[in-house]
Amino acid sequence: MSFTSPRTCSARRRSPLRWAATVGLSFAAFAVAGCASDEDSASEPADLVVLDDRTQWSEISVAADDPFLSHRPATVDCIDATWIAEAGSLELSTALCDYIALRQASLAELRVGDTIHLEAFHFDLTAAAPAQAHWAILVGDEVMWTKNPVIPGAAGYFSEDIVVQSDHPVGSPVVIHLHNHGQNTYGLKVLRRL
Numbered sequence: 001m002s003f004t005s006p007r008t009c010s011a012r013r014r015s016p017l018r019w020a021a022t023v024g025l026s027f028a029a030f031a032v033a034g035c036a037s038d039e040d041s042a043s044e045p046a047d048l049v050v051l052d053d054r055t056q057w058s059e060i061s062v063a064a065d066d067p068f069l070s071h072r073p074a075t076v077d078c079i080d081a082t083w084i085a086e087a088g089s090l091e092l093s094t095a096l097c098d099y100i101a102l103r104q105a106s107l108a109e110l111r112v113g114d115t116i117h118l119e120a121f122h123f124d125l126t127a128a129a130p131a132q133a134h135w136a137i138l139v140g141d142e143v144m145w146t147k148n149p150v151i152p153g154a155a156g157y158f159s160e161d162i163v164v165q166s167d168h169p170v171g172s173p174v175v176i177h178l179h180n181h182g183q184n185t186y187g188l189k190v191l192r193r194l
Contacts, residue, residue: 046108048116048139048191049174051090057083060101060175067138068177073099088189090176095183102176106139108193110168118145119190120158125151127182135186138175140168151182161194 050056059078060066078097083090092100110116118137125133136146144162178186 043111043114043193046193048106048108048110048193049104050107051188051191052085052088054083054085056104057085057090057102058104060103065103066101066177067141067175068101068134068136068179071099071134071177071179072101073179076101090188092176092178092186092188093183094178094180094185098180098182100176100178104174106168106170106172106174109170110139110164110166110172110193112164112167114164115194116144116162116164117190117192117194118158118160118162118188120145120147120186120188122149122156122184122186124155125149125153125180125182125184127151127184129181131181133178133180133184135180136175136177137188137191138173138177139164140166140172142166142168151180151184 061076063069063072066072076097076099078100082094082097082100083092083102085091090102094100120135122135131151133149133151134146135149137144142165144164145160147158149156174191176188180186
């Protein structure tokens, strides 16, 4: 028969001070993990805009609202069919309009150092005379991406990762800007925060 002394039994019990310290450390670890997951969820991959829903896009019809006002012709007289949202992408056609400016409120927050992944394309570029197009994407007042395709030119596909230089809250304006000479088609397939 074995006998356990009271001293041995009390050694197995936790003192109230030790119990409180253990609970306190557990709570602190939970709180820190909770904060980290909040930050992680804000940086999870997210689409910046809805590309293939026309109701989400609006044309910038007031010249003063256009961030590329210096590029804008005196008269922009385009028909609504110059941009098509379909099959997961946004297509811009310059067959009937050589200047397009569209806007949508961003769906995701961007912070300095975040990365945006962009996939864009254009078909073969044609024009009656040699020219150069200007194609840009802005978030807030930050130009995220810009290209100056030479016309005439071969088709192109762009898959690029862009590091964000400024903070932009949800709802910041995302602007697609295009001016071009000739009957050409451009498209945006992906605009996503990684």
